[in-house]
Amino acid sequence: MTVGSKSTVVRVPKAGELVAANLRRRIITGELGAGDPLPNESVLMEQFGVSRPTLREAFRILESESIITVLRGARGGARVMAPDPSVAARYTGLLLQYKGTPLVDVYRARASLEVSAVGVLAGPGHADALDTLAESIAQGADMVGDAAAFAHHDVQLHQSLVDLAGNETLSVLAGMLAHIIDAHNSLFIASHGDEHDRPAARAAQRAYTKLLALLRSGDAVEAQSFWQKNLDGIEKYMVGDSATTLVEILS
Numbered sequence: 001m002t003v004g005s006k007s008t009v010v011r012v013p014k015a016g017e018l019v020a021a022n023l024r025r026r027i028i029t030g031e032l033g034a035g036d037p038l039p040n041e042s043v044l045m046e047q048f049g050v051s052r053p054t055l056r057e058a059f060r061i062l063e064s065e066s067i068i069t070v071l072r073g074a075r076g077g078a079r080v081m082a083p084d085p086s087v088a089a090r091y092t093g094l095l096l097q098y099k100g101t102p103l104v105d106v107y108r109a110r111a112s113l114e115v116s117a118v119g120v121l122a123g124p125g126h127a128d129a130l131d132t133l134a135e136s137i138a139q140g141a142d143m144v145g146d147a148a149a150f151a152h153h154d155v156q157l158h159q160s161l162v163d164l165a166g167n168e169t170l171s172v173l174a175g176m177l178a179h180i181i182d183a184h185n186s187l188f189i190a191s192h193g194d195e196h197d198r199p200a201a202r203a204a205q206r207a208y209t210k211l212l213a214l215l216r217s218g219d220a221v222e223a224q225s226f227w228q229k230n231l232d233g234i235e236k237y238m239v240g241d242s243a244t245t246l247v248e249i250l251s
């Protein structure tokens with residue numbers, strides 16, 4: 001194709017990519033559900049009018065995306081897998097490592113998502129969401145003495161703030177960040193010990209309790225201001241002036 005004096009090369013997808021795209025769409029629209037077997041190779045070859053090598057190329061593409069698994073052997077075959085958020089999280093982690101991203105970036109990105117979510121939750125129509133949040137906060141009270149258990153619960157609570165605000169896209173992004181922060185928590189606890197983290201767990205529990213009260217009052221500005229200060233404090237406690245990069249956390 002020529003436009004003016006410039007030539008534009010249009011890449012035509014390979015047959016295997018087209019077959020993969022068709023099957024992918026059937027999976028993500030729910031036509032094929034998690035755990036369902038794909039039709040056998042002969043049926044798919046006839047349906048798409050492709051050869052066995054082309055069909056297997058499509059399978060390899062979908063396997064690499066972790067949305068099907070292919071079992072070999074006489075009783076094998078392709079079976080649908082539910083999209084796994086941890087796959088996206090791992091890839092995101094690799095990309096951020098490749099870019100030499102500092103750990104502090106992750107904490108600040110999480111803060112941006114959560115402060116926005118807090119503003120939403122302080123608005124009308126979220127009473128049920130706040131009841132759910134209250135139940136999660138109450139569960140944390142029994143874990144304060146166990147640093148590892150509380151740290152994992154804490155990551156889930158941070159995630160819940162975004163989830164309960166109701167924006168699915170932001171929830172997925174928050175989940176990717178949570179995967180990284182969970183890994184950092186494990187390293188932090190291993191190097192500092194339980195005794196060092198118990199006061200931090202108690203402080204976190206108090207902060208959640210205060211946040212919940214602010215959210216129930218409907219004061220979005222005060223709730224967001226309080227939560228931003230709390231997240232700034234977490235960043236200082238967990239990262240400080242360290243230049244740690246994600247390579248050191250996730251590798």
